[in-house]
Amino acid sequence: MSDLRAAAMESKAWPFEEARKLLKRYAKGAPEKGHVLFETGYGPSGLPHIGTFNEVLRTTMVRQAFEALSDIPTRLIAFSDDMDGLRKVPDNVPNKDMLAEHLGKPLTKVPDPFGKFESFAHHNNAMLRDFLDRYGFEYEFLSATECYLSGRFDNALKLVLKHYDDIIGIMLPTLRKERQATYSPVLPISPKSGIVLQVPVTVVDAEQGLVRFEDEGEVIEQSILSGGAKLQWKVDWAMRWVALGVDYEMSGKDLIDSVTQSSKITRALGARPPEGFNYEMFLDEKGEKISKSKGNGLSMEQWLTYGPEESLAFYAYREPKKAKSLHMGVIPRAVDEYWQFRTNWKDQAIKERLGNPVHHIHNGAVPEEKLPVTFGLLLNLVGVMGEAGKDQVWGYLANYIDDADPAKHRELDRLIDYALAYHRDFVAPTLKRRAPTENEAKALADLDARLAALPADADAETIQNEVYAVGKVEDYAFASLRDWFKALYETLLGAEQGPRMGSFIALYGIDNSRKLIAEALAA
Numbered sequence: 243m244s245d246l247r248a249a250a251m252e253s254k255a256w257p258f259e260e261a262r263k264l265l266k267r268y269a270k271g272a273p274e275k276g277h278v279l280f281e282t283g284y285g286p287s288g289l290p291h292i293g294t295f296n297e298v299l300r301t302t303m304v305r306q307a308f309e310a311l312s313d314i315p316t317r318l319i320a321f322s323d324d325m326d327g328l329r330k331v332p333d334n335v336p337n338k339d340m341l342a343e344h345l346g347k348p349l350t351k352v353p354d355p356f357g358k359f360e361s362f363a364h365h366n367n368a369m370l371r372d373f374l375d376r377y378g379f380e381y382e383f384l385s386a387t388e389c390y391l392s393g394r395f396d397n398a399l400k401l402v403l404k405h406y407d408d409i410i411g412i413m414l415p416t417l418r419k420e421r422q423a424t425y426s427p428v429l430p431i432s433p434k435s436g437i438v439l440q441v442p443v444t445v446v447d448a449e450q451g452l453v454r455f456e457d458e459g460e461v462i463e464q465s466i467l468s469g470g471a472k473l474q475w476k477v478d479w480a481m482r483w484v485a486l487g488v489d490y491e492m493s494g495k496d497l498i499d500s501v502t503q504s505s506k507i508t509r510a511l512g513a514r515p516p517e518g519f520n521y522e523m524f525l526d527e528k529g530e531k532i533s534k535s536k537g538n539g540l541s542m543e544q545w546l547t548y549g550p551e552e553s554l555a556f557y558a559y560r561e562p563k564k565a566k567s568l569h570m571g572v573i574p575r576a577v578d579e580y581w582q583f584r585t586n587w588k589d590q591a592i593k594e595r596l597g598n599p600v601h602h603i604h605n606g607a608v609p610e611e612k613l614p615v616t617f618g619l620l621l622n623l624v625g626v627m628g629e630a631g632k633d634q635v636w637g638y639l640a641n642y643i644d645d646a647d648p649a650k651h652r653e654l655d656r657l658i659d660y661a662l663a664y665h666r667d668f669v670a671p672t673l674k675r676r677a678p679t680e681n682e683a684k685a686l687a688d689l690d691a692r693l694a695a696l697p698a699d700a701d702a703e704t705i706q707n708e709v710y711a712v713g714k715v716e717d718y719a720f721a722s723l724r725d726w727f728k729a730l731y732e733t734l735l736g737a738e739q740g741p742r743m744g745s746f747i748a749l750y751g752i753d754n755s756r757k758l759i760a761e762a763l764a765a
Contacts, residue, residue, distance in 0.1 A: 246310060253279070253596040253597060254496055255495065255596055255597045257303040257304045257307035257385075260519060261304055261308035261310065264312075265311050265312055265680055268314060276315065276316040277314065278308065278317075279316075279490070280300075280305050280490045281320075281516070282298045282321065284322050285326060286370070287329065287330075290552070292545060297521075298496060299559075300492060300559070302381075320374065320598065322366075325348045325388050325472045327347060327437065330345070339730070340355060346435075354476050363385075364366065367383070385480075391468060393467065395482075400486035402481055403428075403451065403466070405510050406427065406448070409477055409510060410425075410427065412510060413474075413477070423443075425438065425555045429456075429473065430462075431469070431471055432458075433457070439457060441456060442455065451467035481507075483516055484508060489516050490516050491516045492520070494523050495520045496523060509631065517729075522562065522566070525567050526567070540570070542567050549574075549664075556599055556600070558578060568763075570668050574618055584608060587608050587644075613654055614654060614677060615654065616644045617660070617661065620661040621665055624669075625736070628762065630662070634661070636648060636658070653680065674734050674736050675765065676736075677762070678765070681731045684713050685720070686711050689712045693747070694757055696708070696752060702749075706742065706745070707728075708742025708744075709747075713726030727743065
């Protein structure tokens with residue numbers, strides 16, 4: 243056994259803990275189908291959001307962890323439940339009135355409100371696939387509509403009809419009394435309206451897939467095979483696990499009951515439910531669950547406008563069973579924490595590496611390039627520069643980096659774009675420098691004199707020592723150094739929080755920093 247595999251067998255990193263469930267599931271070797279199948283599910287009733295991406299990312303991390311533990315081949319399916327009926331019109335799409343005319347129809351039969359694809363589902367599926375491709379996921383896309391219409395699900399659908407009474411017995415105790423009266427595991431597609439019907443059905447012939455139901459006052463016999471019906475959500479999930487042979491699927495905490503019921507149905511159909519775990523949900527800035535239909539929280543496109551893919555992956559990796567807020571304010575910290583862990587990875591022993599988030603983000607192939615300045619420091623630099631361009635930022639970076647060349651620091655060059663965009667859209671509108679108090683003004687004047695006495699190329703540590711020294715002068719009456727730094731941030735940078743001032747001054751330049759002090763004293 244290799245050192246990596248031995249360490250992975252003991253690692254407490256959550257992807258390895260999850261992967262060991264699968265190792266135990268197939269302790270005697272590969273399953274009959276010859277591979278372990280991972281699945282992620284997506285309901286295209288609204289635009290994809292970070293929660294959707296998060297599930298594929300985390301599942302991929304478990305898949306990679308399993309591959310480190312076992313030689314059994316793996317596959318990952320990204321499944322779109324696009325035959326589901328449109329239940330309500332999302333808040334964040336155009337042409338809402340048009341969509342309202344198609345309520346109840348399968349999402350692949352609902353026109354695209356954006357006018358770009360043959361259906362609303364095709365539009366949302368394309369957005370999901372484009373993003374997953376951009377990130378570089380290895381996956382196979384499956385459409386529920388295609389699986390139903392092609393007959394791929396037919397054998398499993400016959401099983402559902404054969405075990406119809408068992409499924410009813412599992413589901414009815416979980417439903418309200420009024421729902422019990424109308425509940426059906428099978429949702430026939432109306433031959434008249436094309437709507438996914440929520441009506442009771444009677445099984446006529448399980449082997450032929452025939453059921454009987456009422457549609458607009460008429461009793462109809464119809465096959466549920468090859469697209470004649472779809473299944474109710476929890477039954478559909480179980481049928482899919484059986485039909486595809488799914489071994490692992492994770493889901494949000496809000497689906498714990500669904501997992502329980504679908505697992506019971508899977509067993510009733512004669513199969514074994516997949517392994518998996520329940521993660522906590524992302525919340526928006528108000529602490530509310532992110533919803534595709536509401537469009538609250540961050541979109542994937544928004545995050546990737548202001549931070550790189552790796553920072554999003556880092557944020558998704560950490561503490562998956564803890565609810566986390568997802569808003570613009572978390573991006574800068576995620577960027578810097580990602581880089582902190584990435585810097586540490588190279589010098590860590592294999593055990594520590596396997597517990598480092600970046601190991602799972604990069605599947606063990608962590609890039610070696612280092613970042614000479616933090617993203618937070620870049621944001622502060624851009625903040626005091628005003629309407630700055632990328633070339634100007636690199637000009638200031640020359641004060642801090644010996645080889646300030648974009649070609650030599652590609653990652654830093656990329657981060658400058660994110661910093662400029664984030665500052666422009668979210669930081670600049672909030673910046674407001676306040677005038678210093680009398681004691682703060684004395685401290686600033688003292689700091690200015692100390693900076694004037696330093697050589698122009700003084701390093702960050704030397705400058706930081708002078709900043710500390712000023713904050714410790716009793717005459718300026720700072721209760722703590724924290725109060726002194728807060729005064730610096732608010733009077734010089736216009737923010738409540740800020741960088742290590744020695745590093746900032748070295749980056750911005752002593753002369754430029756003295757100009758900031760002069761402006762503050764003149765306020």
